[in-house]
Amino acid sequence: MASIVEAVEWGRTGRAGAARERLTTLWEEIGPTGDPFHRCTLAHYLADLQDDPADELRWDLRALEAADTLTDERAQRYHASLAVAAFRPSLQLNLAEDYRKLGRPDRASEHLALARESLPTLGDDAYGQMIRDAVERLGATLALDSTPVGQEVPDRA
Template identity: 85%
Template sequence: MVQETDETMGSIAEAVEWGRAGRTGPARERLTELWAVIGPTGDPFHRCTLAHYLADLQDDPAEELRWDLRALEAAEALTDERAQRHHAGLAVAAFRPSLQLNLAEDYRKLGRPDQARRHLALARESLPVLSDDPYGRMIRDAVERLGATLAATDPAS
């Protein structure tokens, strides 16, 4: 399958790199500008990717949660066929562990442990779709770390 040229994904990737290089303000501004163009009903692949990365650039945990919820909502509208137009190996089911993990962490930061545990359970349920590769191991390890953190704050869990 020939991968399509996608200028929007190129712009998202560029802004993500800015954020990784420590230029979080400009990265956040650029992704916010792109969201205004894509909109809440635009291409679900663009929305999911953008919201996922924009969440990580937020200083306010409530704003981080808002963007992570948008990423999950977009993933629910996303098809494997659309994701594979970007990269042949992508499967939407493999996005879910990370998306649920992010929501669990957001709720933990906001002092909402019951919701954190609920999303952590959803992340755990979706782990079998991940490969045994560096990405899969990273997500599995993060799920276990967050589980331990939540258990330490509430031994009854």
């Protein structure tokens, strides 16, 4: 995890290429059947470093696949407060955004609905609010994208 966290920090400080390269190397070391916590975390952050939305989708799908095999017990060995169910809103939100970018509003809406369903698993904290706000923003974006040309979108105020 220390190597993953270090690479993620590189990406956050403007060294996206180095971060992407390091995380890709770590993925190859961990392998597709390695520790699911490492795979989920790594794929989740590596998705954000992709230039191509199709590549971003592939990494986000890998993160979700790893989360499907991850247990709370394993996640809590990293940090006692972690619950795998609380990963789902962010993972589903990312998939919804990926599909939106790829021009697949049907799939985007499906994953956004799954993100909404899992929102109650989030804590009442800054992270939970950030994800809730992002779900609402993407929902509004998808609604705007599906509005026929010339038709007004109702005011949400």
